[in-house]
Amino acid sequence: MSSPPQSLHRALGLSDDELDDIKTVLGRDPNHLELALFGVMWSEHCSYKSSRLHLRRLPTTAPHVLVGPGENAGVIDAGDGIAVAIRIESHNHPSAIEPYQGAATGVGGILRDVFTMGARPLAVMDPLFFGELTDARQRWLVEGVVSGISGYGNSVGVPTIGGELTFDDCYRSNPLVNVLCVGALPKERLVLGVASGVGNLAVLLGSRTGRDGIGGVSVLASAGFSGEDGAASIDDAKRPSVQVGDPYEEKRLIEACLELLDGGLVVGIQDLGGAGLVCATSETAARGGVGMDVDVTAVPLREPGLVPFEIMTSESQERMLAIITPENLDAVRALCDKWEVRAAVVGRVVAPLSRRDGTTQGMLRIRNGFDGEVLAEVPASALADEAPLYDRPRERPSTLDQVRADDPTFDEPVGSPNDDLLDLLVDPVWVYRQYDSQLFLNTVVGPGRDAALLRLAGPGLPSSTRGIALSTDSNPRWCALDPRNGTALTVFEGVANLACVGAKPKAVVNCLNFGNPEHPEVMWQLSESIDGMADACVALEIPVIGGNVSLYNESGGSDIDPTPVIGLLGVVDELVAPPPGWNWREGNVLVLVGAQRADGERPFPLGGSRWATKRGRRGGVVEGVDPVALLLTLDFVVAEIGSICAGAASDVTAVHDVSGGGLATALAEMVAATGVGAEVVELDGHAELFSEFPGRFVMATSDVEALEERARAAGVLTTRLGVSQGERLRVGSMIDLSVTQIASRRRDALEEALATLN
């Protein structure tokens, strides 16, 4: 074991202090291989070393939480003996380099996180962020990412039921590709990624190992892109060999793993993601408090000549590590043969070392042959859990006050509100039409509405008439102005989306996409954002059961706007009829339900709104929302819509929350969906038309007195907005547009924007 040259640790992304820590852990100098293992495991991506300290402030417990953050996926008890697993992750950096494969392998990775828990993946969502559609490169990114998700998700057989689509120039060189997966399992099948039982075997399932993404996700996602144009400048050593996804391998892997779990053939199971085999072996061993011997020569290779460091850190896709008892090996092999899944015994669980102080320590040993030379020997927990924890300097951006003072709320509108409204209408149908959203016959509400709604059913699950609802939300413009308030409002918006399909929120997962944590402003944003999420989740009593942090989203020294993506999981207790959706009928009365104004100095704030951003106005103040009124409103809407889902008759014919683009946009979206226009009263100028603060719903009813009476009884405010009728949307003296104009503009906006870029 020769000791490495001075600068090797830096090339592996480790600081001088980190090298000292490693020496302390080992009580000696590390060799090359050991240093490389620490390099990937202690990278930002794998160790969360800049964010962990702050993430602790999130509320994570509730009686229905079966597994909180820290495992591969969070799991809740959804009732009827069914547990639901959910997880969100980013694949931002790989997607900037090869959009198709980056996005595809993002889907593959998130599915593995979910079926690792024993859950069958039932749905995917894909929040996406690109630069403005002004050049062919953005189009290439959009088309590549969307077809990657489509190509992988459809083929692997998991429906994609929703997402987000944001265009803003802060993502020009740093597109964000987040993917969320939800799965379900019979409660008793829950498994954790734990190795236990000395003498048990670690079996590597799935694809052979190649030089894919060596130091890839982990190193890439832990350092920004240096140049102007992300992809062009990453040419050098940091460019990993791009990972290629194989949805067919993954499909067989899913079926094989679920059958292994059903047959009780595994003790523990863990996916291979960032940092590959070293991560899977050290984490399972650390969780189980045991040691593990890994034979690098037993790992099936796709190409000759890989050295142990490459084998241990390769990020080749579609691989899982199963811990099994030796007696089950034959049965495991037979089952894998049926699914044409490769299975190789690559490790053995060994007893931990006893230390002088009476404690034990599980060692990860990398060997050349099971009984061969020991190439590396490090405490598993040092790799998996003991990365340094940084409290990086935080600083409120010095320009923030100035930016906030530049408030567009009181801008005189230029041009006609008609044009402003048309400009805001975009249906991401060009995206979601490329996704199978219906597989498994569960999709009651697919993409394109407020939240997706699924029957809680699937192969092998106990029968149930419940439903689960899912929404992903983000508002980077709000968060740039006020990360704390902006993140809290994003949570509120997600909960409002769930309410529109009658679902009560049960859990939050989040993906925190931020800039370079070594910039104190970025750390301040991150910390504020986490506090905002924590405040909102505490107020609503929703536990955060998982998440992912993606840092170093910067290029050419400039950071993206803070982009926390909030994923919400809700439950509908009885789902036998579809929620009303946006389809009001001729002659309904339209009612605004909930807060009538924001909770602050500005009744209808426009800071951070889409209306203002379209005008290049990026300043202003983000007002709060009165949480008490919000809670009452949410409960009311959930009760109203929930009863429709349960099969009850109702006078409510449509519901939609007011969000991006404001009240005018919400009305126009409903007009486009139903083909029936509306006659709406005069509103308080363009601010009320386009202000986006959440907690308000447009409801349509065939019996307005009855609806108002129920709202009053629930302590919820309502105002009459007008009547659904005719072939035009008219809002006072401000808006007058035909139904067809609205519908075609909304439907075609995205496709037309893409088509102009060649």
Added chain:
Amino acid sequence: MIVDVTLRQGIADPEGATIERALPALGFSGVSNVKAGKSFRMTIDAESESAALEKATSLAERLLSNPVIEDAAARLGERVAT
């Protein structure tokens, strides 16, 4: 003119690997290293063969392939004699 696009060395080729795995069952033995690729045939107006080749090469690299994972090469369209 023909542009051949192949996966770069070391990049996983699930399609090729799947085809290869299926072959023995179909009665084809002794076939290995199956790699799936794409090809594009086109007519190019140009003054000379070398000018056409240059154009095709630029097309191959800029549009028809993604250099991060693929190699592209242009060749003249006659069938290689076998």
Added chain:
Amino acid sequence: MIVDVTLRQGIADPEGATIERALPALGFSGVSNVKAGKSFRMTIDAESESAALEKATSLAERLLSNPVIEDAAARLGERVAT
């Protein structure tokens, strides 16, 4: 051994047509008749070149192409010493 698979004459080729349409905007003029095809490279163990070619041709016709819409032809690539 290389197998080239091309669309048969008269079969619509939306991929080729789409590429062709995009070319002028990218500054490529004088390119026409763009046709998208596939190619498969493989190593074949055989006693002679002609035996290998025969095997590849049979593979091309039976598996690698769909005769309803595609033509396929096999040709020699580099020879690998065994």
Added chain:
Amino acid sequence: MNRVGVVVFPGSNCEYDAAAAMNALGAKAELVWHSTTDLSGFDGVILPGGFAHGDYLRPGALARFSPVMEAVSRFAHTGGPVLGICNGFQVLAEAGLLPGALQKNIGLTFLSQPTTLVVTSNNSVLTSGAVIGQELVIPINHFVGSYTCDDETLKRVLDSGQVVLRYKENPNGSRADIAGLANERGNVVGLMPHPERAMSTLLGSADGRVLLESFVAANVAA
């Protein structure tokens, strides 16, 4: 129809959905692994949607060599009702049990959307209970679903009533708007849309029932 075999290739993914639809209509669906060589005892066979063998090479190209396909072919030749949905249609076309081939959609993207189909023939196990001219709203979910064949074949299938379903608005460039096609005898049918996804208004449409009810009502050697 009592027992329906739903063939599962590695990579199939609509097998549970197809089985659920059959069971909902009173048949008894059983999943049949692709290595099976004997389909005796079944009253009908479904090749479900998905991506058999990853759709590598071409959809259906590898699946048609799966051992079960010889049995499917025998079953079809003795008049047994065979239904290929989406990927299943692609497999039947590759296997030569139905004429023509499926190509990438004209827009070169995957399409997942509701479509309106028009019943153009009731001379098949899938459409025997439907009315000619009847419109059905049934979703499509495919990338390779644009039907093509040579002119002669087209004329033949149109003239003989083998074209059983056509798109009202052609979404994918299929020749003659063909969405579903039968063999001459009418016992083997393939279609790109997913009738099993249109079995209940809770999920958006129940228009697929009339088709699958016809299939369940079909008899061997009809």
